[in-house]
Amino acid sequence: MSESPSLIQLGWQPFFQQQLSLDEMELISDDNADDRLIIGRVIEQHRSGMIVLTTSGQWAMSQTAHQASVTDRLCVGDWVLCDQQHKFVRLLERKSVFQRKAPGSKVESQLISANVDSLFIVCSLNNDFNLSRIERYLSLANESQVTPIVILTKADQCDDVADKTLLVQSLNPLMMVHSVNALDETEILPLLDYCKQGQTIALLGSSGVGKSTLVNGLLGSSTQLTSAIREDDSKGRHTTTSRALKWMSRGDQSGGLILDTPGMRELQLGACEQGVSETFSEITQLASQCRFSDCQHQAEPGCAIQAALASGELTERRLISYQKLMREQALNGATLAQKRAKDKALGKMINSVQTASRSRKKGDY
Numbered sequence: 001m002s003e004s005p006s007l008i009q010l011g012w013q014p015f016f017q018q019q020l021s022l023d024e025m026e027l028i029s030d031d032n033a034d035d036r037l038i039i040g041r042v043i044e045q046h047r048s049g050m051i052v053l054t055t056s057g058q059w060a061m062s063q064t065a066h067q068a069s070v071t072d073r074l075c076v077g078d079w080v081l082c083d084q085q086h087k088f089v090r091l092l093e094r095k096s097v098f099q100r101k102a103p104g105s106k107v108e109s110q111l112i113s114a115n116v117d118s119l120f121i122v123c124s125l126n127n128d129f130n131l132s133r134i135e136r137y138l139s140l141a142n143e144s145q146v147t148p149i150v151i152l153t154k155a156d157q158c159d160d161v162a163d164k165t166l167l168v169q170s171l172n173p174l175m176m177v178h179s180v181n182a183l184d185e186t187e188i189l190p191l192l193d194y195c196k197q198g199q200t201i202a203l204l205g206s207s208g209v210g211k212s213t214l215v216n217g218l219l220g221s222s223t224q225l226t227s228a229i230r231e232d233d234s235k236g237r238h239t240t241t242s243r244a245l246k247w248m249s250r251g252d253q254s255g256g257l258i259l260d261t262p263g264m265r266e267l268q269l270g271a272c273e274q275g276v277s278e279t280f281s282e283i284t285q286l287a288s289q290c291r292f293s294d295c296q297h298q299a300e301p302g303c304a305i306q307a308a309l310a311s312g313e314l315t316e317r318r319l320i321s322y323q324k325l326m327r328e329q330a331l332n333g334a335t336l337a338q339k340r341a342k343d344k345a346l347g348k349m350i351n352s353v354q355t356a357s358r359s360r361k362k363g364d365y
Protein backbone atom coordinates (compact mmCIF):
# COMPACT_ATOMS: atom_id res chain seq x y z
CA MET A 1 0.00 0.00 0.00
CA SER A 2 1.37 3.36 -0.93
CA GLU A 3 -0.07 5.53 1.81
CA SER A 4 -2.45 5.32 4.75
CA PRO A 5 -5.41 7.65 4.49
CA SER A 6 -7.05 9.66 7.22
CA LEU A 7 -10.58 8.78 8.30
CA ILE A 8 -11.93 11.78 6.38
CA GLN A 9 -10.11 10.65 3.26
CA LEU A 10 -11.68 7.23 3.70
CA GLY A 11 -15.13 8.83 3.61
CA TRP A 12 -15.87 9.20 7.33
CA GLN A 13 -18.79 11.58 7.89
CA PRO A 14 -20.78 12.96 10.86
CA PHE A 15 -23.50 10.39 10.07
CA PHE A 16 -21.11 7.61 11.15
CA GLN A 17 -19.47 9.55 13.98
CA GLN A 18 -22.89 10.11 15.57
CA GLN A 19 -23.41 6.38 15.87
CA LEU A 20 -20.48 5.88 18.24
CA SER A 21 -21.23 5.62 21.94
CA LEU A 22 -19.07 7.52 24.43
CA ASP A 23 -17.50 4.22 25.51
CA GLU A 24 -16.65 3.36 21.93
CA MET A 25 -15.15 6.78 21.31
CA GLU A 26 -12.92 6.33 24.36
CA LEU A 27 -11.80 2.89 23.22
CA ILE A 28 -11.07 4.23 19.74
CA SER A 29 -8.92 7.10 20.95
CA ASP A 30 -7.05 5.25 23.71
CA ASP A 31 -3.99 3.73 22.03
CA ASN A 32 -3.06 1.81 25.17
CA ALA A 33 -6.39 0.22 26.01
CA ASP A 34 -6.34 -3.59 25.88
CA ASP A 35 -9.76 -3.56 24.30
CA ARG A 36 -8.97 -0.76 21.88
CA LEU A 37 -11.36 -0.37 18.96
CA ILE A 38 -10.38 0.43 15.39
CA ILE A 39 -12.59 2.02 12.74
CA GLY A 40 -12.26 0.50 9.28
CA ARG A 41 -13.91 0.58 5.88
CA VAL A 42 -14.50 -2.59 3.88
CA ILE A 43 -12.60 -2.11 0.62
CA GLU A 44 -12.77 -5.60 -0.79
CA GLN A 45 -14.86 -8.67 -0.55
CA HIS A 46 -13.43 -12.10 -1.28
CA ARG A 47 -14.68 -15.61 -0.89
CA SER A 48 -12.27 -15.87 2.03
CA GLY A 49 -13.49 -12.70 3.77
CA MET A 50 -13.30 -8.94 3.91
CA ILE A 51 -10.34 -6.63 3.55
CA VAL A 52 -10.64 -3.60 5.80
CA LEU A 53 -8.71 -0.37 5.41
CA THR A 54 -7.97 1.75 8.46
CA THR A 55 -5.85 4.80 9.21
CA SER A 56 -3.08 2.45 10.26
CA GLY A 57 -3.09 0.07 7.33
CA GLN A 58 -5.23 -2.69 5.94
CA TRP A 59 -5.88 -6.27 6.94
CA ALA A 60 -8.16 -9.23 6.48
CA MET A 61 -10.93 -9.03 9.04
CA SER A 62 -11.69 -12.12 11.12
CA GLN A 63 -14.93 -13.02 12.81
CA THR A 64 -16.34 -15.59 15.18
CA ALA A 65 -18.72 -18.23 13.90
CA HIS A 66 -21.73 -16.71 15.62
CA GLN A 67 -21.09 -13.37 13.89
CA ALA A 68 -21.41 -14.95 10.45
CA SER A 69 -25.02 -13.88 10.05
CA VAL A 70 -23.85 -10.25 10.22
CA THR A 71 -20.49 -10.52 8.47
CA ASP A 72 -22.02 -12.49 5.59
CA ARG A 73 -24.14 -9.43 4.93
CA LEU A 74 -21.28 -6.95 4.76
CA CYS A 75 -20.28 -5.33 1.49
CA VAL A 76 -17.73 -2.99 0.00
CA GLY A 77 -18.09 0.50 1.44
CA ASP A 78 -19.30 -0.62 4.87
CA TRP A 79 -17.91 0.94 8.03
CA VAL A 80 -17.02 -1.49 10.80
CA LEU A 81 -15.50 -1.45 14.27
CA CYS A 82 -12.85 -4.08 14.91
CA ASP A 83 -10.70 -5.02 17.88
CA GLN A 84 -6.90 -5.08 17.99
CA GLN A 85 -6.85 -8.66 16.75
CA HIS A 86 -8.66 -7.43 13.62
CA LYS A 87 -11.79 -9.21 14.70
CA PHE A 88 -15.17 -7.80 13.70
CA VAL A 89 -17.00 -6.03 16.52
CA ARG A 90 -19.90 -4.23 14.90
CA LEU A 91 -21.26 -2.77 11.70
CA LEU A 92 -22.18 0.91 11.60
CA GLU A 93 -25.53 1.80 10.13
CA ARG A 94 -25.36 2.44 6.39
CA LYS A 95 -26.10 5.81 4.83
CA SER A 96 -27.05 4.15 1.57
CA VAL A 97 -26.97 0.69 0.08
CA PHE A 98 -27.22 -0.86 -3.36
CA GLN A 99 -28.56 -4.36 -3.63
CA ARG A 100 -29.77 -6.66 -6.32
CA LYS A 101 -31.71 -9.84 -6.57
CA ALA A 102 -29.34 -12.70 -5.80
CA PRO A 103 -28.55 -14.75 -8.93
CA GLY A 104 -30.88 -17.70 -9.27
CA SER A 105 -33.23 -16.39 -6.61
CA LYS A 106 -36.23 -14.22 -7.10
CA VAL A 107 -36.47 -13.09 -3.54
CA GLU A 108 -33.11 -12.94 -1.82
CA SER A 109 -31.19 -9.72 -2.21
CA GLN A 110 -27.45 -9.47 -2.51
CA LEU A 111 -25.68 -6.40 -1.18
CA ILE A 112 -23.44 -4.74 -3.72
CA SER A 113 -22.10 -1.61 -2.09
CA ALA A 114 -22.74 0.67 0.84
CA ASN A 115 -22.30 4.29 1.77
CA VAL A 116 -22.10 5.67 -1.75
CA ASP A 117 -22.81 9.43 -1.86
CA SER A 118 -23.20 10.03 -5.60
CA LEU A 119 -23.95 7.74 -8.50
CA PHE A 120 -22.55 8.47 -11.94
CA ILE A 121 -25.13 7.16 -14.38
CA VAL A 122 -23.13 6.63 -17.53
CA CYS A 123 -24.78 6.42 -20.94
CA SER A 124 -23.15 6.99 -24.30
CA LEU A 125 -24.52 9.45 -26.82
CA ASN A 126 -24.16 7.04 -29.75
CA ASN A 127 -26.24 3.90 -30.27
CA ASP A 128 -26.48 3.08 -26.55
CA PHE A 129 -28.45 6.28 -25.87
CA ASN A 130 -31.69 5.27 -24.17
CA LEU A 131 -33.85 7.48 -21.96
CA SER A 132 -35.74 4.59 -20.39
CA ARG A 133 -32.51 2.97 -19.28
CA ILE A 134 -31.50 6.24 -17.62
CA GLU A 135 -34.88 6.30 -15.86
CA ARG A 136 -34.26 2.78 -14.61
CA TYR A 137 -30.89 3.80 -13.14
CA LEU A 138 -32.44 6.96 -11.67
CA SER A 139 -35.00 4.80 -9.88
CA LEU A 140 -32.17 2.81 -8.32
CA ALA A 141 -30.33 5.95 -7.24
CA ASN A 142 -33.47 7.48 -5.77
CA GLU A 143 -34.38 4.27 -3.96
CA SER A 144 -30.91 4.16 -2.42
CA GLN A 145 -31.04 7.88 -1.61
CA VAL A 146 -27.87 8.50 -3.55
CA THR A 147 -27.45 11.66 -5.65
CA PRO A 148 -27.60 10.79 -9.36
CA ILE A 149 -25.38 12.55 -11.88
CA VAL A 150 -25.93 11.64 -15.52
CA ILE A 151 -22.81 11.49 -17.65
CA LEU A 152 -23.32 11.24 -21.39
CA THR A 153 -20.13 9.93 -22.99
CA LYS A 154 -18.87 9.77 -26.57
CA ALA A 155 -19.98 13.35 -27.25
CA ASP A 156 -17.28 13.33 -29.92
CA GLN A 157 -19.21 10.62 -31.79
CA CYS A 158 -22.58 12.35 -31.77
CA ASP A 159 -24.04 15.02 -34.06
CA ASP A 160 -26.84 16.22 -31.80
CA VAL A 161 -25.25 16.45 -28.36
CA ALA A 162 -27.28 19.49 -27.31
CA ASP A 163 -30.63 17.91 -28.30
CA LYS A 164 -29.92 14.65 -26.52
CA THR A 165 -28.62 16.45 -23.42
CA LEU A 166 -31.85 18.47 -23.34
CA LEU A 167 -33.92 15.30 -23.60
CA VAL A 168 -32.11 13.85 -20.59
CA GLN A 169 -32.45 17.11 -18.67
CA SER A 170 -36.20 17.03 -19.38
CA LEU A 171 -36.43 13.88 -17.23
CA ASN A 172 -35.74 16.13 -14.27
CA PRO A 173 -34.84 19.81 -14.58
CA LEU A 174 -32.91 19.75 -11.28
CA MET A 175 -30.73 16.79 -12.18
CA MET A 176 -27.04 17.21 -13.00
CA VAL A 177 -26.29 16.23 -16.60
CA HIS A 178 -22.89 16.37 -18.32
CA SER A 179 -21.90 15.44 -21.83
CA VAL A 180 -18.25 14.57 -22.34
CA ASN A 181 -15.69 12.94 -24.50
CA ALA A 182 -14.40 10.65 -21.77
CA LEU A 183 -11.08 10.29 -23.56
CA ASP A 184 -10.37 13.99 -23.13
CA GLU A 185 -9.12 14.65 -19.62
CA THR A 186 -9.92 18.36 -19.67
CA GLU A 187 -13.58 17.55 -20.37
CA ILE A 188 -13.94 15.29 -17.37
CA LEU A 189 -12.23 17.65 -14.94
CA PRO A 190 -15.55 19.30 -13.92
CA LEU A 191 -16.71 15.87 -12.71
CA LEU A 192 -14.06 16.00 -10.00
CA ASP A 193 -16.32 18.50 -8.21
CA TYR A 194 -18.61 15.59 -7.29
CA CYS A 195 -15.69 13.61 -5.92
CA LYS A 196 -14.31 15.91 -3.27
CA GLN A 197 -12.52 14.58 -0.18
CA GLY A 198 -14.74 12.27 1.87
CA GLN A 199 -17.23 11.65 -0.94
CA THR A 200 -17.74 8.16 -2.35
CA ILE A 201 -18.99 7.79 -5.90
CA ALA A 202 -20.00 4.74 -7.89
CA LEU A 203 -20.65 4.21 -11.60
CA LEU A 204 -23.50 2.46 -13.32
CA GLY A 205 -23.99 1.91 -17.03
CA SER A 206 -24.00 -0.66 -19.83
CA SER A 207 -20.90 -2.38 -21.02
CA GLY A 208 -18.71 -0.30 -23.29
CA VAL A 209 -20.15 3.12 -22.48
CA GLY A 210 -16.87 4.34 -21.01
CA LYS A 211 -16.97 3.64 -17.27
CA SER A 212 -13.37 2.40 -17.09
CA THR A 213 -12.27 5.31 -19.26
CA LEU A 214 -13.94 7.72 -16.84
CA VAL A 215 -12.50 6.01 -13.77
CA ASN A 216 -9.01 6.13 -15.24
CA GLY A 217 -9.44 9.76 -16.24
CA LEU A 218 -10.73 10.75 -12.82
CA LEU A 219 -7.96 8.90 -11.04
CA GLY A 220 -5.40 10.54 -13.33
CA SER A 221 -2.05 10.14 -11.70
CA SER A 222 -3.70 9.59 -8.34
CA THR A 223 -2.00 7.85 -5.52
CA GLN A 224 -3.84 4.59 -5.26
CA LEU A 225 -5.05 3.76 -1.81
CA THR A 226 -3.78 0.29 -2.33
CA SER A 227 -2.01 -1.51 -5.09
CA ALA A 228 -3.53 -4.26 -7.19
CA ILE A 229 -3.40 -7.64 -5.55
CA ARG A 230 -2.88 -11.11 -6.88
CA GLU A 231 -4.98 -13.97 -5.72
CA ASP A 232 -5.78 -17.48 -6.84
CA ASP A 233 -9.07 -17.88 -8.61
CA SER A 234 -11.23 -20.98 -8.21
CA LYS A 235 -9.22 -22.83 -10.85
CA GLY A 236 -5.95 -22.09 -9.08
CA ARG A 237 -4.84 -19.49 -11.62
CA HIS A 238 -3.37 -16.20 -10.53
CA THR A 239 -5.62 -13.30 -11.34
CA THR A 240 -5.01 -9.66 -10.70
CA THR A 241 -7.97 -7.96 -9.16
CA SER A 242 -7.89 -4.26 -8.62
CA ARG A 243 -9.16 -2.78 -5.42
CA ALA A 244 -12.86 -2.11 -5.28
CA LEU A 245 -12.42 1.25 -3.58
CA LYS A 246 -10.07 3.67 -5.29
CA TRP A 247 -8.86 6.97 -3.98
CA MET A 248 -8.62 10.07 -6.15
CA SER A 249 -5.83 12.26 -4.93
CA ARG A 250 -4.18 14.46 -7.47
CA GLY A 251 -1.06 16.29 -6.45
CA ASP A 252 -1.80 18.06 -3.18
CA GLN A 253 -5.54 17.89 -3.82
CA SER A 254 -7.08 15.08 -1.86
CA GLY A 255 -10.15 13.76 -3.57
CA GLY A 256 -12.91 11.27 -2.85
CA LEU A 257 -13.27 7.58 -3.48
CA ILE A 258 -14.51 5.62 -6.47
CA LEU A 259 -16.29 2.42 -5.65
CA ASP A 260 -15.88 0.16 -8.64
CA THR A 261 -17.03 -3.41 -8.07
CA PRO A 262 -18.10 -5.69 -10.93
CA GLY A 263 -21.44 -6.25 -9.15
CA MET A 264 -22.19 -2.55 -9.30
CA ARG A 265 -21.70 -2.61 -13.04
CA GLU A 266 -24.23 -5.38 -13.51
CA LEU A 267 -26.81 -3.95 -11.17
CA GLN A 268 -30.41 -4.68 -12.07
CA LEU A 269 -33.54 -3.19 -10.71
CA GLY A 270 -34.48 -4.79 -7.41
CA ALA A 271 -37.44 -3.80 -5.30
CA CYS A 272 -37.51 -0.03 -5.55
CA GLU A 273 -41.07 1.14 -5.87
CA GLN A 274 -40.30 4.27 -3.88
CA GLY A 275 -37.41 5.06 -6.22
CA VAL A 276 -39.61 4.61 -9.29
CA SER A 277 -42.31 6.89 -7.85
CA GLU A 278 -39.71 9.53 -7.07
CA THR A 279 -38.18 9.31 -10.53
CA PHE A 280 -41.60 9.77 -12.12
CA SER A 281 -42.93 12.18 -9.52
CA GLU A 282 -44.88 14.24 -12.09
CA ILE A 283 -46.85 11.11 -13.09
CA THR A 284 -47.73 10.20 -9.50
CA GLN A 285 -48.66 13.83 -8.98
CA LEU A 286 -50.93 13.79 -12.07
CA ALA A 287 -52.52 10.48 -11.04
CA SER A 288 -53.56 12.04 -7.75
CA GLN A 289 -55.57 14.60 -9.71
CA CYS A 290 -57.64 12.03 -11.65
CA ARG A 291 -61.36 12.23 -10.87
CA PHE A 292 -61.53 8.61 -9.72
CA SER A 293 -59.07 7.43 -7.11
CA ASP A 294 -58.88 4.00 -8.79
CA CYS A 295 -58.45 5.52 -12.27
CA GLN A 296 -56.71 3.14 -14.68
CA HIS A 297 -55.77 6.12 -16.89
CA GLN A 298 -57.39 4.50 -19.92
CA ALA A 299 -60.57 6.23 -21.08
CA GLU A 300 -62.08 7.34 -17.79
CA PRO A 301 -63.53 10.83 -17.67
CA GLY A 302 -61.46 13.36 -15.73
CA CYS A 303 -58.20 11.42 -16.15
CA ALA A 304 -55.37 13.89 -15.55
CA ILE A 305 -52.82 11.58 -17.18
CA GLN A 306 -54.78 11.29 -20.43
CA ALA A 307 -55.23 15.07 -20.37
CA ALA A 308 -51.48 15.58 -19.92
CA LEU A 309 -50.79 13.20 -22.83
CA ALA A 310 -53.25 15.12 -25.02
CA SER A 311 -51.72 18.48 -24.17
CA GLY A 312 -48.18 17.21 -24.74
CA GLU A 313 -47.21 17.89 -21.11
CA LEU A 314 -46.48 14.17 -20.70
CA THR A 315 -44.95 11.97 -23.39
CA GLU A 316 -46.23 8.50 -24.14
CA ARG A 317 -42.68 7.15 -23.94
CA ARG A 318 -42.36 8.35 -20.37
CA LEU A 319 -45.72 6.92 -19.32
CA ILE A 320 -44.86 3.53 -20.86
CA SER A 321 -41.45 3.55 -19.18
CA TYR A 322 -43.12 4.28 -15.82
CA GLN A 323 -45.72 1.56 -16.28
CA LYS A 324 -43.09 -0.97 -17.25
CA LEU A 325 -40.97 -0.28 -14.16
CA MET A 326 -44.06 -0.34 -11.94
CA ARG A 327 -45.09 -3.72 -13.39
CA GLU A 328 -41.63 -5.05 -12.52
CA GLN A 329 -42.13 -3.73 -8.99
CA ALA A 330 -45.46 -5.54 -8.73
CA LEU A 331 -43.70 -8.78 -9.69
CA ASN A 332 -40.94 -8.20 -7.14
CA GLY A 333 -43.55 -7.35 -4.55
CA ALA A 334 -45.48 -10.54 -5.27
CA THR A 335 -42.45 -12.74 -4.87
CA LEU A 336 -41.54 -10.98 -1.63
CA ALA A 337 -45.08 -11.46 -0.30
CA GLN A 338 -44.89 -15.14 -1.26
CA LYS A 339 -41.58 -15.44 0.57
CA ARG A 340 -43.00 -13.79 3.68
CA ALA A 341 -46.00 -16.14 3.62
CA LYS A 342 -43.65 -19.11 3.26
CA ASP A 343 -41.44 -17.88 6.13
CA LYS A 344 -44.51 -17.45 8.29
CA ALA A 345 -45.71 -20.96 7.49
CA LEU A 346 -42.23 -22.33 8.25
CA GLY A 347 -42.16 -20.39 11.53
CA LYS A 348 -45.51 -21.89 12.51
CA MET A 349 -44.30 -25.38 11.68
CA ILE A 350 -41.11 -24.93 13.73
CA ASN A 351 -43.20 -23.64 16.64
CA SER A 352 -45.54 -26.58 16.54
CA VAL A 353 -42.66 -29.06 16.30
CA GLN A 354 -40.97 -27.39 19.28
CA THR A 355 -44.19 -27.41 21.30
CA ALA A 356 -44.70 -31.09 20.51
CA SER A 357 -41.12 -31.89 21.46
CA ARG A 358 -41.47 -29.95 24.74
CA SER A 359 -44.64 -31.82 25.63
CA ARG A 360 -42.95 -35.14 24.81
CA LYS A 361 -40.11 -34.21 27.21
CA LYS A 362 -42.58 -33.31 29.90
CA GLY A 363 -44.08 -36.72 29.40
CA ASP A 364 -47.55 -35.50 28.52
CA TYR A 365 -47.43 -36.88 25.00
Ligand SMILES: Nc1nc2c(ncn2[C@@H]2O[C@H](COP(=O)(O)OP(=O)(O)OP(=O)(O)O)[C@@H](O)[C@H]2O)c(=O)[nH]1
Binds near residue numbers: 180183
Ligand atom coordinates in the same frame (compact mmCIF):
# COMPACT_ATOMS: atom_id res chain seq x y z
N1 LIG B 1 -14.62 8.34 -28.82
C1 LIG B 1 -14.85 8.02 -27.55
N2 LIG B 1 -14.57 6.78 -27.13
C2 LIG B 1 -14.82 6.47 -25.85
C3 LIG B 1 -15.42 7.41 -24.94
N3 LIG B 1 -15.56 6.80 -23.76
C4 LIG B 1 -15.09 5.53 -23.90
N4 LIG B 1 -14.66 5.33 -25.15
C5 LIG B 1 -14.11 4.09 -25.72
O1 LIG B 1 -15.13 3.10 -25.62
C6 LIG B 1 -14.56 1.82 -25.34
C7 LIG B 1 -15.22 1.23 -24.10
O2 LIG B 1 -14.87 2.04 -22.98
P1 LIG B 1 -14.74 1.45 -21.51
O3 LIG B 1 -14.30 2.57 -20.64
O4 LIG B 1 -13.91 0.23 -21.50
O5 LIG B 1 -16.24 1.05 -21.21
P2 LIG B 1 -16.85 0.39 -19.86
O6 LIG B 1 -18.13 1.06 -19.63
O7 LIG B 1 -15.84 0.43 -18.79
O8 LIG B 1 -17.12 -1.08 -20.34
P3 LIG B 1 -17.23 -2.42 -19.42
O9 LIG B 1 -15.90 -2.58 -18.75
O10 LIG B 1 -17.55 -3.49 -20.40
O11 LIG B 1 -18.35 -2.18 -18.46
C8 LIG B 1 -13.06 2.06 -25.19
O12 LIG B 1 -12.47 1.71 -26.43
C9 LIG B 1 -12.95 3.54 -24.94
O13 LIG B 1 -11.74 4.07 -25.39
C10 LIG B 1 -15.70 8.72 -25.43
O14 LIG B 1 -16.24 9.60 -24.75
N5 LIG B 1 -15.40 8.95 -26.76
Ligand SMILES: [Zn+2]
Binds near residue numbers: 287290291303306
Ligand atom coordinates in the same frame (compact mmCIF):
# COMPACT_ATOMS: atom_id res chain seq x y z
ZN1 LIG C 1 -56.28 8.70 -14.66
